[in-house]
Amino acid sequence: MKATLERTDLLKSLTHVHRVVERRNTIPILSNVLLRAQGGDIQLKATDLDLEIVETVPAMVDVPGATTVPAHMFYDIVRKLPDGSQVVLETTSDEATLEIRAGRSRFTLQMLPESDFPDLTAGDFSHGFSLTAGDIRKLIDTTQFAISTEETRYYLNGIYLHTVDTPGGTKFRAVATDGHRLAQAEVPAPNGAQGMPGIIVPRKTVGELQKLLENPDSEVKIELSETKFRITTGPVILTSKLIDGTFPDYGRVIPKANDKEMRVDRDEFKEAVDRVSTISSERGRAVKLSLAEGRMVLTVNNPDSGSATEEVAVEYAADAMDIGFNSRYLLDIANQLSSDTALFRLADSGSPTLIQDNTVDDCLFVLMPMRV
Incomplete structure (x- = not known):
């Protein structure tokens, strides 16, 4: 694999992707970010087996290929490279290390094979619709503080998203509670959301979404099933497992x-x-x-x-x-x-x-x- 890309583009993408990777991992491959160079771009992917982020970055690909390198180390290297520099990524002939070059800087990182990298995105999504990033941010920001951190009541460790019929029409509603307080916010339900299953989006996924939804006017595509949730915003695709549990009948406490x-x-x-x-x-x-x-x-x-x-x-x-x-x-x-x-x-x-x-x-x- 050999590809050249802008340091600014690579750093922005790594900033999104590397946060998913836990600092301590018992499974070595989960400490790595997957790089796949083909056509005119590089795809970066990271996962913790519950949450996966994929982002595509424009690049000049001389030799297509794929590999994985330690995510946090790679991020720190790119962060410290000179602003405005061109970064060259090239695997060595023995397929054991990735060489990173920018100006006079040279780094080599140990690689693990791409074939070991897990894929979270298998499965069909039963419902799909679009919302603006501003609407999703409103739902998340208004309710996130009330998410429970008590692990024994795991079904409260996220935001409950569902549709409800109200006198003002069908609404797309978010609810979070920790038993001491409850927060509820809603926006008009988009086409395609009617009949969706109620889903509980985990706390970590919610935190990542807040950081990804930067432009409030951008269109965001949401796909979901009873076990998975996927959101596409620009070049970023976030896929997450959902909390497998039943959210309580919150209407009784209002x-x-x-x-x-x-x-x-x-x-x-x-x-x-x-x-x-x-x-x-x-x-x-x-x-x-x-x-x-x-x-x-x-x-x-x-x-x-x-x-x-x-x-x-x-x-x-x-x-x-x-x-x-x-x-x-x-x-x-x-x-x-x-x-x-x-x-x-x-x-x-x-x-x-x-x-x-x-x-x-x-x-x-x-x-x-x-x-x-």
């Missing part, structure tokens, strides 16, 4: 009868929570919200360090009540709201609270209270 409404300036509320939580303990993080007509007092008490209070003007006309929340969870939700005013729908100090944008209704958040 409160329907919370009759106390409180409206507060989002930024003012965020800053006040951030200030008073400075005093909270790393373990507790509890902040008490004392609501009365027209005002809210935020209080944090930490027996080890002291206390903090701050008063914020709110629109609230119901009975006075005290309710406690995890301050970090409150900030996570406030950061996802897009309108200037946050709407809280409350029932009592022991029941879940519904939080929404005051003017936009395509996302909602549910937060369980804490004892304070």
